[in-house]
Amino acid sequence: MNRRFDNTWPTLAIMVGASVWGLVWYPLRMLAAMGLTGTVASATTSGAACLFMLAWRRRSIRTVSWHWLLVALGLAAGVTSIGFTWGAIHGQVMRVLLLFYLTPAWTALFSHFILRDRLTAADAALSLLSLAGAVTMLWSPELGLPLPADLAEWAGLMGGMGFAMSNVLVVKITRTLPAMKPEMRTAVIFGGSALVASVVSLFEPMPTPPAASQLGMVAFIVIGLGVVLATNNMIVQMGLARVPANRASIIMLFELVVTALSAWLFAGEVPGAREWAGGACIVLACLLSAWVHRRMTVPAPDPAASNDLPDDASNDVAANVSASKKKSRRAMV
Template sequence: MTPIVDRPTTPAFFAFLAAALWGIWWIPIRYLETLGMDGAWGSVAMNAGAALFVLAWMALRRIRLRAGVTAAMGAALVGVAVSTYSVAITMADVVRVILLFYLAPGWSKIIEWAFMGRGWHWTSSVTIAASLLGAWLVLGGELSLSGLGLGDVLAVLSGMSWAGGAALIFTGGRSNATGLSLLTCLSATLIGTGFVILGQGTVFSGNATAAGAGIGALAGVIYVLPIMVLTLWSAQRLPPATISFLLTAEILSGVISGALLLDEPFGVMQAGGAVLILIAATAEVMKGLDNGVG
């Protein structure tokens, strides 16, 4: 019997599972805010806790960090994506942030075409057009930059960072997912600390914040780390646009949970934008229907 990790469908399954869990990322972030961990502090606590656990695990199991320069840069970029996404969630509507992040399949298509020598098919054009139109609808039909908040900008930047990081990990040769997870968590911790220094957080003070730091670190171990390992392990084995497509399962879990549990605006335009962004992602799997006409 073929071991589960060697089955060809396993990376896709793990990526889909990780995406469903990423979709409720906002819940621990928003909960930590109630404990005084506002701004970037929640992200810092969770990623620092995950990083410390990985360091201890690697030391106990004598696991060596195995990652080439390219893969390491990719892991660092994914860390940027995780941190900016976490901060964006504290600054803007959850549903809006999730949907703007998922311009990522569009960025991935551009990266694959421009830097990885992959062809540009009609599905590539559909991906870009649907992504941009979907983002326009999510933003309420606003064309002016004045309608963009910092949270919106960070959400888009997070998607771009993820697309670039996934491409570098995929092309960076075989690395161990444990080491890549460590690099990602360290990068996210450093970027989050940078946000705190820039004023996106409060100083540690009082029991509530101390408790929040401990709970955040624990959440990093039991929640962040498993989905980080699943995501990065899959990213080593799947093309960037493909994994970005699979990760759009986050839209389903994130938008549904956000719409049900939060009093945030989600009207016809936002729903239409969500559908278009899902179409943009789905276009990737329709590539097999392409007859070579770009």
């Protein structure tokens, strides 16, 4: 029973994390209805998450050392947070999220230039497939070119590019700063999001500010959302540490299901035929990307291994043979 739970809980952790991200748009819209703009909401919730993470994992602060990659990660995370938050508040949630999920295209491009990963034919094909999904979703005879229809969709697109860049930079940082704890990378992500959103908020006109009677509720939602996002990030990281990356990327697509259901229940948003067709292409690109990278990371069998046994099995056989020889010697003595 315990072994089954050990194999199941990492998957459940990732699904919980995906569910949280699929629902987080709703409290953001609540804050917008109370008078908080998207950039201010992003700055305050990210700041609360950063402070909570630093207080919770304060002993890990000593593992942080200065590097320009941390600045780049903070900027990319800021673009991600603003794009997702602003797009979810002002646009159709499902369309914004599907544009956000064009990660196969951007990740392949950024990995080629930053991580020096070779851009394979499979990566190029998957990038084209995800872009074809976006074109299908955005194209209409009335609008002409298949471009995002409004600023919210542009925000979702830019947020997805920032998300892909953040993922690539996290890989780069783990190679460059291996002593840095994962929770401190999380703190850098939330801290960068708070700083970038604070600067951008200076250029966004503030509507009617929250009424005095609503300040308590606004503070409660901001702090609660920050704590939830920080905790959720740690839960997802624990799951990702125990689940292969290819499988984790498939599980994370559960976010699209939760988002579609919550947008239908809470906002009455129902995707049309073009959204379903384009979204299917984007999801298929993500699934195929996970499958391709799984095949690329499968270790080649060792031709020297006897009877095609894995290393652990070979070691067990060797240990049993050795033990039997020792017993034979004792019996002879």
